[in-house]
Amino acid sequence: MDIAPSPLAQPFPAIPPVAGVTLRIARARYKQWDRCDLTYVELAPGTTVAGVFTRNVCCSTEVEMGREQVLLGSARALVVNAGNSNAFTGFRGREAVEQIMAQVAQHLECKPSDVFVSSTGVIGVPLPLDKAEAGVAAALNAVPCSWEDAANTIGTTDTFAKGAVATAVIGDRTVTLAGIIKGSGMIAPDMATMLGYIFTDAAVDPAFLQSALSAASDTSFNCITVDSDTSTSDTVLAFATGEAGNMPIASFDDTGADAFAAALFDICRQLSHLVVRDGEGAQKFIEIEVTGADSDESARRIGLAIANSPLVKTAIAGEDANWGRVVMAVGKAGEPADRDKLAIRFADKWVAQAGLAVDSYDEAPVAEHLKGQDISVGVDLGLGDGKAKVWTCDLTHGYISINADYRS
Template structure:
């Protein structure tokens, strides 16, 4: 293993300080899952009655913990989360199922709840059996040492190839009563040699029924964790969980269209988007953060597919790495996205400057501001497909030698 990578040049300039969320306590420790002495386990204890929602990878080869968690989340309630790095427990067959069940069992026995109330998340190498006894050996001590102030430790503990911890928080009002929304996440490239996956854990002291919580989470994820792409690869373990402990004494809110939820919805969207953008900013080898906005598509879904095709194009990503305003590559990516566009009405703006319109380049556009924009850390590409009213925003990063360095290394 190489030493720790230098912090991404796109890292935020400070780490958000997360307040406690009543009903949530966390702890982190080292179980030696893959490497001795490395922090590789994080646990969350959830107060009795906590509502739980989750969004998971759509992969057909989803890992054992994802399949377990889907069942837990279906009940809408959870009492604990056990997260490990170093081993994804993915493509591990029936043995992998037993590892998850055993982990949940030990956590449940420790806390005095049901195994079916324990969520499990794993990240790491695919196709190797997780040494579960090492994992469960540390659980009693960890659950004994949980604290409401351990968010920074927790964010640090779930890092794998991440070069900085990712955390975000908002205080919002529900019916005039303040509630907190905290989130931590890990990311970097997907299914990287030793570590994989996007994991996000969000928590609030709001009192929201599980069905409503799920609706709010799904909505937020669609415009955050599902609107980012580093290399187009989706992990077997991607997981975003949201917990609502109900400790806050706000008036009851039971439907998604309740206007008193607006501030919460906005805050949740912001926490999720901030974490998602931090993941992109820590993409393997990333040197530029890219926002791709598509408007004028047939539907929002079409807009997202167009934006993702541009975002995942190796030629667009390498052009951005080279500070090259090569909009021809953007046109080519749009043309193969499989969504309707009007080539004659299509417009492309880079850093706000219109570079292509009316089926061709904008005659004699001023290249100086575009060139200056491309040299920056933050690149904005705005596309109008000229067809309809569908819109979407996707965040990505450039494709550099750093990505190859990280991913073409020998696994062992």
């Protein structure tokens, strides 16, 4: 099956090298394909790490081990396998991950726990030990590659390479943050997995890096949805090599901490939006802003209920200003809401207020807005100060084609 690039695709940005980060790729041939499918990232000694992982309780071995590894706070390498998620493979899957960790650790003369492994692709098939071993050996000796090459290599059925860059000033140093991500394109019987990696030359204490990454994820990766399904392998890792030579950041009181956290959020937001823009079958990028909710968390849940509603998503695909479906989605969220205080807008045009259609409702400008690629939906609950933004794409025939028409 050949999938055309998403109409919402964006060009790969110019990302400079990040000191202490070397990218290499190789062919492990996890699937019958002629492309690189193993990414190896070498990180300078002293690199710190933080991570956020899927909440799916049927998570992969890679996720289980990654959760433990980030607690140790140090990293020397990352290996990403594409074409096989190694999820739901029991002890056999664990053996494969441990083999990769040992192989890289021997090469770098580091602890196996400093080697992070992710895998994405078919579920239920243990990662073949021989292919993994040969692939890692080839990658260790490959010439360094570009960010775009690495972004392409971690992808599976992504329709475009996804990367982002940001900078922050810390004291007298300008640090760079570079990120690549894959996700949301898939072919049955593979499973969509979001894998994101952020690299910075900043010196950052791992505990601070973790708290900054968790906070940034809450309003970026945790506020996007394509189809409400949660992968068994979702992972975002942030690595800080310290090569920029800034005074290490260990708390929000430290110089440049706010700037670094802002840059980290910026790159998380960029990367998360790119995943939505490559959502299966996506024709429109949708931002849903919820205000006036009981709390920020309540606003986020209401936003996700709207973003996950097949009826809302198909209405927007059909360029139909069907605000009744937004009302329905607010009501089913299970969060505090008062029907008679609810207001709904498309772009900046309020279509319903105080629980009923606005008297002077003119559908023409709303219909015009819905013809575009970037759609804005606003909901005001009229209850409190809680607010959130979530992002999703529309639900089209393309989603069905990708996920149902092809058979394994």
